[in-house]
Amino acid sequence: xxxxxxxGGGLVQPGRSLRLxxxxxxxxxxxxxxxxxxxxxxxxxEWVSGISWNxxxxxxxxxxxxxxxxxxxxxxxSLYLQMNSLRAEDMALYxxxxxxxxxGESQRVFDYWGQGTLVTVSS
Amino acid sequence: xIVLRQSPGTLxxxxxxxxxxxxxxxxxxxxxxxxxxxxxPGQAPRLLIYGAxxxxxxxxxxxxxxxxxxxxxxxxxxxxxEDFAVYYCQQYGSSPPTFGxxxxxxxx
Numbered sequence: 339x340x341x342x343x344x345x346g347g348g349l350v351q352p353g354r355s356l357r358l359x360x361x362x363x364x365x366x367x368x369x370x371x372x373x374x375x376x377x378x379x380x381x382x383x384e385w386v387s388g389i390s391w392n393x394x395x396x397x398x399x400x401x402x403x404x405x406x407x408x409x410x411x412x413x414x415x416s417l418y419l420q421m422n423s424l425r426a427e428d429m430a431l432y433x434x435x436x437x438x439x440x441x442g443e444s445q446r447v448f449d450y451w452g453q454g455t456l457v458t459v460s461s
Numbered sequence: 462x463i464v465l466r467q468s469p470g471t472l473x474x475x476x477x478x479x480x481x482x483x484x485x486x487x488x489x490x491x492x493x494x495x496x497x498x499x500x501x502p503g504q505a506p507r508l509l510i511y512g513a514x515x516x517x518x519x520x521x522x523x524x525x526x527x528x529x530x531x532x533x534x535x536x537x538x539x540x541x542x543e544d545f546a547v548y549y550c551q552q553y554g555s556s557p558p559t560f561g562x563x564x565x566x567x568x569x
Contacts, residue, residue: 383498383506383549383560399557400462433505438517443494446553449517451505 340364340450342434347455350424360417360434368412371437371445374419376430429459463488463552465561473569480537482564484550489530494554497535501546
């Protein structure tokens with residue numbers, strides 16, 4: 339059974355950094371693109387970043403470009419999100435999500451999601 | 462980026478009724494690369510539909526998707542108690558992938 343478990347969230351002051359992790363199991367991790375999708379409290383879903391199976395192709399939402407860095411370690415079946423210069427508007431539940439397809443646009447369909455890790459940005 | 466607008470914001474229906482949810486894109490979604498997700502309180506989203514009309518694994522056939530271009534629809538033929546939730550559309554034909562604001566289906 340596919341499982342994604344996020345960790346690393348917490349309370350952080352504006353301008354500080356945080357690193358999120360996602361541990362994957364139950365599928366061949368290095369076959370699939372992986373993503374981070376966030377949800378502010380009481381709000382909708384926002385794609386944050388995605389990375390191809392081999393880490394070569396990476397994308398970011400404009401709202402986080404230059405501040406966040408996505409990476410993966412296929413040997414450890416793990417996905418990461420380094421978040422720098424955090425702002426109040428980054429406060430959200432951050433979900434790790436698996437890309438459904440192995441090629442093309444289908445990599446940007448999210449078929450399995452973790453429960454999320456909460457990031458609170460406040461002084 | 463492609464902006465998706467969902468309507469209505471809230472749909473109040475009774476179990477057994479038919480639900481029709483709309484998703485309209487600011488520009489054409491290439492090759493009907495449109496997905497639908499269901500989210501219940503305190504849970505992660507669940508993939509329902511991809512490619513505008515293909516059901517994901519394990520999704521009951523009371524859920525169906527249709528549409529192309531800029532107008533898409535999710536239909537739940539007969540609402541079951543477990544279907545009351547928030548539904549999101551998402552386009553994945555162009556980057557960045559974007560979501561609609563959601564439609565809440567609530568019990569009347």
